[in-house]
Amino acid sequence: xxxxxxKTKLSSTKIQLFLIVIVAAIxxxxxxxTEFTGxxxxxxxxxxxxxxSDFSRILxxxxxxxxxxxxTAWTNQQTIIHRPLEQYGSAIxxxxxxxxxxHFHFFFNYLLHIINSILLFFIIKxxxxxxxxxxxxxxxxxxxxxxxxxxxxxxxxxxxLFAHFFSFIAIYLNLLKTEGKLLILCLLGSFICLFLxxxxxEMTVIAPLVLILILFSSEHKHRLVKVIxxxxxxxxxxxxxxxxxxxxxxxxxxxxxxxTFVLAPQILFHHIKLFxxxxxLSIDEQHRMILENAFSPFHLACLALxxxxxxxxxxxxxxxxxxxxxxxxxxxISLSLNVIPxxxxxxxxxxxIFSLALIIALVxxxxxHLKKNQIVLxxxxxxxxxxxxxxxxxxxxxxxxxxTHTIDSIDDIGAKQVWRYQLLQxxxxxxxxSFKANKAIxxxxxxxxxxxxxxxxxxxxxxxxxxRKANPSSYLKDKYSYNSRKSIASGILSKAMYLKQYGPKxxxxxxxxxxxxxxxxxxxxxxxxxxxxKEEEYKQGFLQELSVEASQNPYSAKLLLSLLHNQNSPVxxxxxxxxxxLYPRVQIIQAYYFDAALxxxxxxxxxxxxxxxxxxxxxxPRYDEFIGNYESLLLSx
Numbered sequence: 058x059x060x061x062x063x064k065t066k067l068s069s070t071k072i073q074l075f076l077i078v079i080v081a082a083i084x085x086x087x088x089x090x091t092e093f094t095g096x097x098x099x100x101x102x103x104x105x106x107x108x109x110s111d112f113s114r115i116l117x118x119x120x121x122x123x124x125x126x127x128x129t130a131w132t133n134q135q136t137i138i139h140r141p142l143e144q145y146g147s148a149i150x151x152x153x154x155x156x157x158x159x160h161f162h163f164f165f166n167y168l169l170h171i172i173n174s175i176l177l178f179f180i181i182k183x184x185x186x187x188x189x190x191x192x193x194x195x196x197x198x199x200x201x202x203x204x205x206x207x208x209x210x211x212x213x214x215x216x217x218l219f220a221h222f223f224s225f226i227a228i229y230l231n232l233l234k235t236e237g238k239l240l241i242l243c244l245l246g247s248f249i250c251l252f253l254x255x256x257x258x259e260m261t262v263i264a265p266l267v268l269i270l271i272l273f274s275s276e277h278k279h280r281l282v283k284v285i286x287x288x289x290x291x292x293x294x295x296x297x298x299x300x301x302x303x304x305x306x307x308x309x310x311x312x313x314x315x316x317t318f319v320l321a322p323q324i325l326f327h328h329i330k331l332f333x334x335x336x337x338l339s340i341d342e343q344h345r346m347i348l349e350n351a352f353s354p355f356h357l358a359c360l361a362l363x364x365x366x367x368x369x370x371x372x373x374x375x376x377x378x379x380x381x382x383x384x385x386x387x388x389x390i391s392l393s394l395n396v397i398p399x400x401x402x403x404x405x406x407x408x409x410i411f412s413l414a415l416i417i418a419l420v421x422x423x424x425x426h427l428k429k430n431q432i433v434l435x436x437x438x439x440x441x442x443x444x445x446x447x448x449x450x451x452x453x454x455x456x457x458x459x460x461t462h463t464i465d466s467i468d469d470i471g472a473k474q475v476w477r478y479q480l481l482q483x484x485x486x487x488x489x490x491s492f493k494a495n496k497a498i499x500x501x502x503x504x505x506x507x508x509x510x511x512x513x514x515x516x517x518x519x520x521x522x523x524x525r526k527a528n529p530s531s532y533l534k535d536k537y538s539y540n541s542r543k544s545i546a547s548g549i550l551s552k553a554m555y556l557k558q559y560g561p562k563x564x565x566x567x568x569x570x571x572x573x574x575x576x577x578x579x580x581x582x583x584x585x586x587x588x589x590x591k592e593e594e595y596k597q598g599f600l601q602e603l604s605v606e607a608s609q610n611p612y613s614a615k616l617l618l619s620l621l622h623n624q625n626s627p628v629x630x631x632x633x634x635x636x637x638x639l640y641p642r643v644q645i646i647q648a649y650y651f652d653a654a655l656x657x658x659x660x661x662x663x664x665x666x667x668x669x670x671x672x673x674x675x676x677x678p679r680y681d682e683f684i685g686n687y688e689s690l691l692l693s694x
Contacts, residue, residue, distance in 0.1 A: 068188065068189060073188070073192040074175060074178065076196065077171075077174050077178060078175070080196060080439060081174055081200065082171065084199070084447055085208055085446065087447050087448075087450035087451050088209050089159060090159075091158065091209060091454050092455045093156070093489065094209075095460070095479060096210055096459065096479075097210065097212045098161075099488055101143070101144075101147060101212050102147050102151065102211060102212065102215075103156045103488045104488075105147065107144070108147045108148035108151050109148075140216050140258065141256050142215075142219055142220055142254075143212060143217075143219075146165065146215030147215045150165065150215065161215070162214070165211070165215050165218065166207070166209065166214030166218060167214075169214060169219060170199070170207070170208050172222060174199040176222070176225040176229060177195050177198070177225060177413065178191060181417065183229075183232045184232075184381075185378050185421070187421075190424055193420050194413070194416050194417045194420045194421075195413075197439060198412060198413045200439055200443035201412050201442055202335035202338060202446045202449055203331060203332060205338055205405065205453075206340055206405040209453040216258060217257065217406055220257025220261045221261060221409060223251070223254040224250065224251065224254040224261045226250045227248075227250035227254065228267065228268060228271070230244075230250070232277075244282065247283070247287065247290075248286050248289070251265065252294060255290075255291070255294040256294075259392065260389070260392055260393075260407060263385075263392070263410075265284070265288050265290070266388060268283065269284050270384060270385070271381075272284055313396075315351075316395050316396050317396050318351070318360065319356060320395050320533065321363070321396050322356065323348055323349065324346070324394050325362070325363055325390065328390060329415075332408065332411075332412055335442070335445060336445075338405065339466035340405075341466060341472060346403055349533065350533055366387065367387075370383045370384055370387070373422075376421070378418075382417040383418050385410065386410075386411050386415050389409075389414060393407040455489065456479075456480065457483065457494060457498060460476050460477075460480035461480065461502075464476045464480075470544070470548065471541075471543075471545045471546070471547055471548035472544055474547075474548030474549075474552070475547055477502050477505060477506040477551070481503065506552065509549070510549060510552065510571070515549065542575045543575075547572075547576075549568055549572040549575065550568075553572060603617045604617065607636065611643045614640060615645055617632065618632065618649040621633075622649060622653075629649075630653040630654070630657045633653040636649075637666070647666055647669065648670065650662075651663055651666040651667055654666060663687075664683070664684065667680040667681075667683050667687075668680075
């Protein structure tokens, strides 16, 4: 059979869909054998007692914006998590098959990626009117190794991939030519799907902007009402987040220009490098990222690349598929370039749409120049990328493999120490009874973890002074990334947290003080020091600073109340009452108010709060128990 006959057969939609499904299924088949690895999935699925409870309790996540952890190890940005779709997906899966990693992998991550590939095939085909190039674009995209984290990380499947699934459905519904009642149903379905998408990942907020680009780039009937529907869904989402006190930094703060023109180009270069050369992949969020100050040769090269992409966008303005794809690539990656302050710098799963858009632009551009051997070239490319993805998924077989590969993939000593801590947590709770640790690896990890400070001479004044010296070349690293004092402090803090939980605790305070020396402004270090250090000057200074922030930010209010609760502070009641009134929808602050009312024997107020919490969240059985006891007391009187 010659190439022309193969091309003819490949032009069939059924054949193309079959190939997309079968290639994706084979490529990511190794992900089905992986266990819960401890990369959020144990904490958020296996050991999450909330998702194992009744659904009336799970519904609390729609109005609760906070995670259960202080997730600010690398930066001081406040981590506000509001992804109820992630919790709902986990809860549904847990109800259906319990804590079964295979089921979560297959029915969420694995199937959702394949379904997303099918949806994107139909979307691109409608937009381009070139079925073959649409097929090639999706086929290459569906096997790209950059999706490794999105497909293997279980909480990504129930949140991130689920969110994009809803966004793709919404976009497809808007591309359908409908009238009358069917149009209304499509608009309603699009509105619901867009909103659900926002609930799973903040990355999907670009969907209305993508729709605007698509609908106004050609003559789409009813495009105005479709755009208005999409924008209303986005405004409703922003209103909802603001109504529960869920905010994230100030866009135009003092570092805005620095993040935009110094930091963002370097992160963009990092993503593009991994797109073309997905070799040194790692879940480490700033893996092998090189950060330099402005006017260094590396930074100027990254900045030039950014301007080159902007130039390409205008250069191809008459070719809608190429210019549109480049615009969407920039739009989709913009949310992870740290222009807006965020927690992570380089999460691979954030390239899910970015990689698709780049592939579309390249495929449609190269199709004009590569007239011969296209099938052979595409087949070789898919085979190389697919093989890399298939092999890389094996690193997720269990937590020991994942964390040891992560530790080996990075050079920064502080980051290595943090990942050792993650691996030690996994050894203590692998969730899989059949897991057998490699004794040699386990002993080596434990030895390196315990010897971290001494082996790197971190307690010596000379080492401390070397890290604390002003060094212009490491300024951005100290500020935004690890490879810095911030990283060292996080590594020391990991050892302190291990001592706090498992002992011995005699040296805990020494570790906390040393972490504070390396990074005095890390909020985790400050929190732990506040709990353990009793000097009034430090306590009061930190309290006063937090009190100002807490009146403007519910995260700070939560932190302050947590500190006061641990210290049995006499002002706990007054401040909890104040913040409960200020942030009535933030459930965890209301729970602190309930505790404060009980401690101060203000039972009537505790009854009011308990009634509210019991009806809305069913968060804790003690609320119902207290209500019953209080009402019985009233009746007896």
